[in-house]
Amino acid sequence: xxxxxxxxxxxxxxxxxxxxxxxxxxxxxxxxxxxxxxxxxxxxxxxxxxxxxxxxxxxxxxxxxxxxxxxxxxxxxxxxxxxxxxxxxxxxxxxxxxxxxxxxxxxxxxxxxxxxxxxxxxxxxxxxxxxxxxxxxxxxxxxxxxxxxxxxxxxxxxxxxxxxxxxxxxxxxxxxxxxxxxxxxxxxxxxxxxxxxxxxxxxxxxxxxxxxxxxxxxxxxxxxxxxxxxxxxxxxxxxxxxxxxxxxxxxxxxxxxxxxxxxxxxxxxxxxxxxxxxxxxxxxxxxxxxxxxxxxxxxxxxxxxx
Amino acid sequence: xxxxxxxxxxxxxxxxxxxxxxxxxxxxxxxxxxxxxxxxxxxxxxxxxxxxxxxxxxxxxxxxxxxxxxxxxxxxxxxxxxxxxxxxxxxxxxxxxxxxxxxxxxxxxxxxxxxxxxxxxxxxxxxxxxxxxxxxxxxxxxxxxxxxxxxxxxxxxxxxxxxxxxxxxxxxxxxxxxxxxxxxxxxxxxxxxxxxxxxxxxxxxxxxxxxxxxxxxxxxxxxxxxxxxxxxxxxx
Numbered sequence: 357x358x359x360x361x362x363x364x365x366x367x368x369x370x371x372x373x374x375x376x377x378x379x380x381x382x383x384x385x386x387x388x389x390x391x392x393x394x395x396x397x398x399x400x401x402x403x404x405x406x407x408x409x410x411x412x413x414x415x416x417x418x419x420x421x422x423x424x425x426x427x428x429x430x431x432x433x434x435x436x437x438x439x440x441x442x443x444x445x446x447x448x449x450x451x452x453x454x455x456x457x458x459x460x461x462x463x464x465x466x467x468x469x470x471x472x473x474x475x476x477x478x479x480x481x482x483x484x485x486x487x488x489x490x491x492x493x494x495x496x497x498x499x500x501x502x503x504x505x506x507x508x509x510x511x512x513x514x515x516x517x518x519x520x521x522x523x524x525x526x527x528x529x530x531x532x533x534x535x536x537x538x539x540x541x542x543x544x545x546x547x548x549x550x551x552x553x554x555x556x557x558x559x560x561x562x563x564x565x566x567x568x569x570x571x572x573x574x575x576x577x578x579x580x581x582x583x584x585x586x587x588x589x590x591x592x593x594x595x596x597x598x599x600x601x602x603x604x605x606x607x608x609x610x611x612x613x614x615x616x617x618x619x620x621x622x623x624x625x626x627x628x629x630x631x632x633x634x635x636x637x638x639x640x641x642x643x644x645x646x647x648x649x650x651x652x653x654x655x656x657x658x659x660x661x662x
Numbered sequence: 663x664x665x666x667x668x669x670x671x672x673x674x675x676x677x678x679x680x681x682x683x684x685x686x687x688x689x690x691x692x693x694x695x696x697x698x699x700x701x702x703x704x705x706x707x708x709x710x711x712x713x714x715x716x717x718x719x720x721x722x723x724x725x726x727x728x729x730x731x732x733x734x735x736x737x738x739x740x741x742x743x744x745x746x747x748x749x750x751x752x753x754x755x756x757x758x759x760x761x762x763x764x765x766x767x768x769x770x771x772x773x774x775x776x777x778x779x780x781x782x783x784x785x786x787x788x789x790x791x792x793x794x795x796x797x798x799x800x801x802x803x804x805x806x807x808x809x810x811x812x813x814x815x816x817x818x819x820x821x822x823x824x825x826x827x828x829x830x831x832x833x834x835x836x837x838x839x840x841x842x843x844x845x846x847x848x849x850x851x852x853x854x855x856x857x858x859x860x861x862x863x864x865x866x867x868x869x870x871x872x873x874x875x876x877x878x879x880x881x882x883x884x885x886x887x888x889x890x891x892x893x894x895x896x897x898x
Contacts (some may be wrong), residue, residue, distance in 0.1 A: 432801075435802060436802050436804070438802075439804075441798075441804040441873075441876070442876075443872060443873055443874070443875040443876050444872070446876060449797060459712055474799075474802075474803070474876060478879065478883075481880075481883065483884060485883065485886075485887055489890055492890075492894060495794065496894075507896070508896075509780070509891075509894045509895070509896070511780045511891075607859050628849075656847045
């Protein structure tokens with residue numbers, strides 16, 4: 357009896373190690389027996405170290421979720437799998453990105469291997485339009501206080517805003533994902549995130565900028581910088597806590613460089629938006645022309661006075 | 663007749679027999695007349711309809727389409743849960759509304775190229791690509807509305823905002839000032855709310871129940887952007 361138990365235990369361990377290395381592998385379809393036993397193995401194995409618990413959790417979820425075959429790339433059903441979220445799930449993910457906590461990995465605890473494209477797409481769209489609208493409002497309010505400023509709808513800023521934000525949320529995760537996959541051979545246990553999970557992390561981390569941009573309407577400069585710094589801190593913290601588990605097994609140099617690049621790019625986006633949409637207040641061309649005539653009368657008045 | 667009664671009598675008394683087992687015993691005798699005509703009244707009606715639309719005057723054709731568009735305008739102005747917009751969808755109404763709105767929002771050519779309001783093409787693209795994006799989004803979330811039905815509803819619900827644009831242009835003919843701005847703001851907010859209520863009345867039922875908010879939020883963003891373009895319109 358003891359020999360049979362020992363054999364069964366070793367089998368489970370190998371299976372869970374295999375699943376941790378390749379989280380996308382389908383476990384059902386030939387080895388139907390493995391699944392219920394794999395589920396039991398998780399509860400036994402999780403009594404061990406924390407790292408093993410993470411992998412055990414992951415293999416449990418992948419084993420349960422990979423039940424139907426993936427539809428092809430050309431079918432509509434393939435893209436529907438990226439929008440398979442409910443309202444409560446989206447709100448939950450937004451809350452998770454707003455309140456980053458060192459222990460809670462956004463990808464593992466909130467996404468749980470089901471990344472969605474709804475959140476990143478509509479958060480970027482909202483942010484682009486909110487930037488353009490509040491930038492325009494700032495100009496309107498500034499003109500009321502100081503009529504020398506020239507007001508115009510500045511519609512081209514909408515295009516600039518949307519192109520910048522969408523490129524940021526697609527190209528930077530692409531570069532990061534490519535880099536992490538290239539370094540994959542250095543890491544032993546934890547697999548890298550998929551591309552969509554990286555896009556998800558970046559997309560949801562931009563949510564905190566939406567209320568910040570609305571608060572930038574208040575025309576007090578130091579308050580604007582304070583709000584900007586707060587938002588940047590929250591957003592960058594959410595990104596760093598999400599990528600730390602993947603990077604911590606790498607060499608220290610690579611980890612430090614990667615995380616500081618991530619934070620730097622984020623800061624660049626925030627300050628770029630602030631300067632492009634809020635700082636420059638264009639002067640009107642007409643009032644400058646009318647400022648010339650008042651200079652002329654005083655010289656001609658002098659001979660009359662004397 | 664007598665044979666049929668006999669066999670049905672048999673069926674009545676012996677209940678444990680399987681269903682329809684006695685049918686093979688029934689035979690139709692020669693004295694039951696079975697005759698008549700099998701016609702499909704619809705087909706002849708449609709054929710009549712088809713041939714007549716070719717022969718009718720142009721005025722009749724145009725008036726029929728205009729009446730259909732006008733009927734849908736009434737449904738948008740007094741929104742209640744009905745299927746008219748979804749059942750007989752057409753894209754004439756959205757096209758008329760979009761072109762009217764884009765013509766009115768177009769900036770004058772006196773302005774510099776950089777800093778003006780939207781051009782005709784920009785407004786057109788925003789409205790149509792916005793509507794297509796919202797439709798694709800609602801289909802991806804699992805809604806059971808067809809592509810063109812959704813475009814039709816979103817296009818027709820721009821009607822209140824077009825009315826707001828007309829009112830704003832008239833108000834801007836008067837003297838500029840804070841009262842002017844307040845009136846325009848009030849009109850645009852009321853029409854924006856009307857558009858949202860109208861489109862929600864038509865679209866909400868086609869979404870799965872736990873994703874309604876996810877499907878309605880992009881509609882809110884779409885009409886908000888159009889309202890913003892109307893509110894910031896300044897004639898030069």
